[in-house]
Amino acid sequence: MGICSSSNDNSSDKKPRQEETKKGNNNENKIGDTNDGKNKNKNEYFQKNVVETDNANDININQNQLVVLNTGTPLDNYIIEKKLGEGAYGAVFRVKNKDTKQLRAMKKIIAKSSRDPNKEKEIMNEIEMLKSLDHPNILKVFEFYNTKEGYYIITELCQGGELFQRIVDNGYFSEEHAAYIMYQLLASVFYCHNLNIIHRDLKPENILIESEENGNLNVKVIDFGTAKLFDKNKSEKKVIGSAYYIAPEVFQQKYNEKCDVWSCGVIMYILLSGKPPFYGEDDEIVKKISVGQYDIKSDIWTKISSSAIELIKKMLDMNPMSRISAQKALNDKWFKKFKIREKFTNIDVKEMKKIMENIKHYKPQNKLQQAALALLVHNNLHLPEVKDIIKVFKTIDIDNDCRITKEELSVAYLKLYNVPDAESEVEEIFKNIDNDNNGYIEYEEYIRATIDKNKLLNDDVLKYTFKYFDKDNSGEITCDEIAKALFTGNDKKMSEKLTKDLMNEIDSDQNAAINYDEFKAMMAKLLK
Ligand SMILES: Nc1ncnc2c1ncn2[C@@H]1O[C@H](COP(=O)(O)OP(=O)(O)O)[C@@H](O)[C@H]1O
Ligand SMILES: [Ca+2]
Numbered sequence: 001m002g003i004c005s006s007s008n009d010n011s012s013d014k015k016p017r018q019e020e021t022k023k024g025n026n027n028e029n030k031i032g033d034t035n036d037g038k039n040k041n042k043n044e045y046f047q048k049n050v051v052e053t054d055n056a057n058d059i060n061i062n063q064n065q066l067v068v069l070n071t072g073t074p075l076d077n078y079i080i081e082k083k084l085g086e087g088a089y090g091a092v093f094r095v096k097n098k099d100t101k102q103l104r105a106m107k108k109i110i111a112k113s114s115r116d117p118n119k120e121k122e123i124m125n126e127i128e129m130l131k132s133l134d135h136p137n138i139l140k141v142f143e144f145y146n147t148k149e150g151y152y153i154i155t156e157l158c159q160g161g162e163l164f165q166r167i168v169d170n171g172y173f174s175e176e177h178a179a180y181i182m183y184q185l186l187a188s189v190f191y192c193h194n195l196n197i198i199h200r201d202l203k204p205e206n207i208l209i210e211s212e213e214n215g216n217l218n219v220k221v222i223d224f225g226t227a228k229l230f231d232k233n234k235s236e237k238k239v240i241g242s243a244y245y246i247a248p249e250v251f252q253q254k255y256n257e258k259c260d261v262w263s264c265g266v267i268m269y270i271l272l273s274g275k276p277p278f279y280g281e282d283d284e285i286v287k288k289i290s291v292g293q294y295d296i297k298s299d300i301w302t303k304i305s306s307s308a309i310e311l312i313k314k315m316l317d318m319n320p321m322s323r324i325s326a327q328k329a330l331n332d333k334w335f336k337k338f339k340i341r342e343k344f345t346n347i348d349v350k351e352m353k354k355i356m357e358n359i360k361h362y363k364p365q366n367k368l369q370q371a372a373l374a375l376l377v378h379n380n381l382h383l384p385e386v387k388d389i390i391k392v393f394k395t396i397d398i399d400n401d402c403r404i405t406k407e408e409l410s411v412a413y414l415k416l417y418n419v420p421d422a423e424s425e426v427e428e429i430f431k432n433i434d435n436d437n438n439g440y441i442e443y444e445e446y447i448r449a450t451i452d453k454n455k456l457l458n459d460d461v462l463k464y465t466f467k468y469f470d471k472d473n474s475g476e477i478t479c480d481e482i483a484k485a486l487f488t489g490n491d492k493k494m495s496e497k498l499t500k501d502l503m504n505e506i507d508s509d510q511n512a513a514i515n516y517d518e519f520k521a522m523m524a525k526l527l528k
């Protein structure tokens with residue numbers, strides 16, 4: 001009856017078990033309709049009242065510029081290898097990029113003719129959301145295609161499949177392994193809530209396994225179709241989500257971001273017991289949730305620690321006002337008991353100093369190089385090296401919000417070098433690293449500065465990056481293409497003079513265009 005209670009029977013027969021386990025993304029279990037977000041298309045180059053600038057420092061490199069909006073079809077650039085999953089509106093495939101040979105996931109969404117307008121909004125919403133989110137436990141998006149047959153989103157690939165399937169296979173997890181997963185989940189939820197985004201459909205089908213280390217699963221949250229930018233002073237009304245995981249106040253149509261914490265509580269309950277806290281037919285589930293009736297005393301619960309049970313109770317608090325926040329939950333003693341934060345930050349001082357040196361010495365030459373590096377990094381976050389340098393990032397990021405402030409960097413300086421007043425040095429570092437000028441060093445900004453550039457500059461990936469700028473495929477990047485690529489849609493636009501100066505710097509044969517060799521030479525300067 002429960003989503004995972006059947007893990008021991010039917011173990012040789014996959015099909016009936018799948019049906020019995022009742023995935024939350026079946027249509028019947030999906031409650032409410034789609035997104036009501038109000039994302040505008042911000043990426044308009046030809047906009048009124050855009051201010052031009054002669055100062056390169058005014059030009060920001062933004063996270064959401066790194067997603068390629070394509071005009072052709074994905075089959076021009078990708079080979080389909082295997083079907084990975086199916087949603088209500090289309091399938092997800094494993095694909096391989098013909099140029100870079102990198103493996104990706106491709107989410108295909110229905111033909112336009114039969115398209116439901118709500119779904120269309122949901123897709124655009126999903127892309128806008130994923131574009132702006134920069135967290136190691138949230139799926140990265142790379143490209144987007146809008147074709148006659150439908151929409152295609154190219155994202156990073158999670159090789160390990162759904163957490164859902166793991167629960168079905170394993171039955172349940174040890175407390176330590178569950179804590180390792182919950183910590184990553186809550187970290188991504190805290191990150192979203194901090195940016196005023198609610199996910200609204202957290203469940204094990206929307207948590208994918210990226211990799212596995214000694215039984216510990218590294219996970220990523222996916223499916224931001226129902227995510228929404230919320231207003232702190234208002235409450236949400238739309239009943240949305242999958243029955244098992246919906247918070248009671250969502251049925252009352254008056255809720256806020258705490259609904260995600262409830263879903264995390266349900267997920268933690270399932271990880272530890274293999275059974276959902278609220279189960280039965282949809283109406284039965286709704287009834288049980290609205291009175292907060294669940295069992296946490298019998299069977300398996302007698303073997304589970306009181307700190308785990310306490311944390312579940314804090315997350316499954318009927319009252320969203322008193323329900324624990326994702327941030328508080330991350331600091332709960334249950335995680336301390338298993339030293340979970342330490343697992344993500346254990347790096348020795350020598351290694352840490354080496355990476356800090358990279359931070360200090362990173363100095364981009366010009367805006368095109370900076371943008372190209374940003375794109376290279378965005379497409380190479382799967383490199384094994386990233387795992388180590390991220391440990392330093394997490395060590396510096398004391399409050400776990402996945403953004404480093406000047407204060408946090410100063411604290412790290414003091415600890416490592418015993419420099420009490422590193423203010424001017426920290427200012428200088430931010431000037432070079434905070435590429436979007438928002439006062440924080442984000443995940444990818446940090447990786448751009450710290451990663452060993454030798455690992456990035458291989459020909460295949462560099463060609464892919466060159467093509468991104470050479471929009472008309474002429475084999476050369478023109479002034480016009482540079483200006484367009486470096487315009488965020490919100491900030492100042494490069495003046496003609498600034499564009500020409502930049503061109504002159506890179507264009508060694510002085511033909512007013514950058515060919516691949518010139519581009520490569522510019523990138524090679526990163527190695528010095
Ligand atoms: N990046 C990915 N890597 C591997 N599998 C994926 C990926 N994205 C989606 N899938 C598989 O496809 C399923 C549906 O994807 P999802 O984005 O959740 O679509 P839907 O909105 O239809 O639920 C997932 O539950 C998962 O099994
Ligand atoms: Ca921080």
Ligand SMILES: [Ca+2]
Pocket residue numbers: 433434435436437438439440441442445
């Ligand atoms: Ca920044």
Ligand SMILES: [Ca+2]
Pocket residue numbers: 507508509510511512513514515518
């Ligand atoms: Ca040239």
Ligand SMILES: [Mg+2]
Pocket residue numbers: 025087205206223
């Ligand atoms: Mg899904």
